[in-house]
Amino acid sequence: MKVFLIIAYVIVSAASDVTYPATNTLQTEQSTAGAANKPITSTTTTTTTTTTIATTQLTTQTTKAVLKDQVCISNYGNCVPEESSCTNDHSKVNGICTDKKEICCIPSQAVVKSWAEKDESCENIYGTCQLDTVTCDGVWGEATCGGPVNRKCCSPGAKAIRSWIKNDDQCLEVLGVCQLATKSCEGPFQSKTCGGPAQRQCCLPSAENKKAWEEGDMGCHTDWGICQWDHSSCGYGNFTAGKCGGPKTRKCCEPDEQTVTDWNTLEEDCHTTFGDCQHAAHSCNGTTDSNLCDGPDYRVCCTPGPSVIALWSNDDQPCLTGGGKCQHIDTDCNGKYHENMCGGPNSRKCCATDISVNVHSTTGVTRKLSKSAILLILAGILLIMVLVTVTVMVSKKGYCSHYKRVSEGQWYTRNGDTEEESVKLTTEHEINYA
Incomplete structure (x- = not known):
């Protein structure tokens, strides 16, 4: 078998202008200029076509095919009797058919291109x-x-x-x-x-x-989706058309409602840093961290920047003075949370075991009052109220010395501001004779 293949190779190589590139790509060119026309086989061949022939590596599957016309066939050609003619879009090549009395009709480059x-x-x-x-x-x-x-x-x-x-x-x-x-x-x-x-x-x-x-992708991002080609895998849900920019094959891979709900229940790590979970495509005025939010990597936690935290901290003095710490209300607290003692959002409160009450003077200076001081102030206010009541009663007693009780049904004369008035009592009453 090997001897036969070697002989076939020698016969093909004998063709005067036939070359053998190492690929299966057929390259055929029809010459139009007369000077370029030269034979590709023996001097008895009259063809005017310059042709490049490709060989094919032999395998066990193609051994039988090699036994007959393999070089011609590998170039998409057909071996025909030498007296036959090839069609206009094919080139005639001698010496590459097993039968020496046959020629190979190979398609032109234009045909192969089509x-x-x-x-x-x-x-x-x-x-x-x-x-x-x-x-x-x-x-x-x-x-x-x-x-x-x-x-x-x-x-x-x-x-x-x-x-x-x-x-x-x-x-x-x-x-x-x-x-x-x-x-x-x-x-x-x-x-x-x-x-x-x-x-x-x-x-x-x-x-x-x-x-x-x-x-054009914002509609997809709002629903926690990501725009990608529809031939790729959508791991978190299903593809939805019309929510992404670009070609029609670029669709929104968005999660179902239950998946989003599950993600939202695992946002505590983000919230305790005063952040919110958002799509990575949305802008964030602070810093983002994909490790603080559940779900895919494009779901990130947007936390306030250092400058914002510093601004909040300027109003933390009441909490710090009382030995407390300003933190998110979802964070564990060893004491209890106190309101209006920390800067920042409402979710940022003072955690302390015992805290003093802070009041602000008209000059803006913070003064601390202990609970005992507050009790003393309240006691003082109560004492003042008692003294006022006693004073009023004493004054009324002196005024009552001018009164005399009159029985029911009796007449008496009451001194008015301008004239006396006779009044008949229907009940017992104290009359002022002053």
């Missing part, structure tokens, strides 16, 4: 269109190819592609899409951010498109 234009469905699944006599390390026929029926799509397979997609997160985070680097891309390509082979790279959007897409 086939390649129909290979898109195969390329989209990272496949290669090739002869079905060549070994395929993946799966045959998951997509179609242009050209003859024996030119088929050899793709990695859906299972392999799904495993690649799991490693596309770095590309998705920068709004990119993983694709073959041979395909067109509006922006630059970024390597090592996509799963799969090296030629599968991240196609980034242009700067203008990226800005426009991000502006």
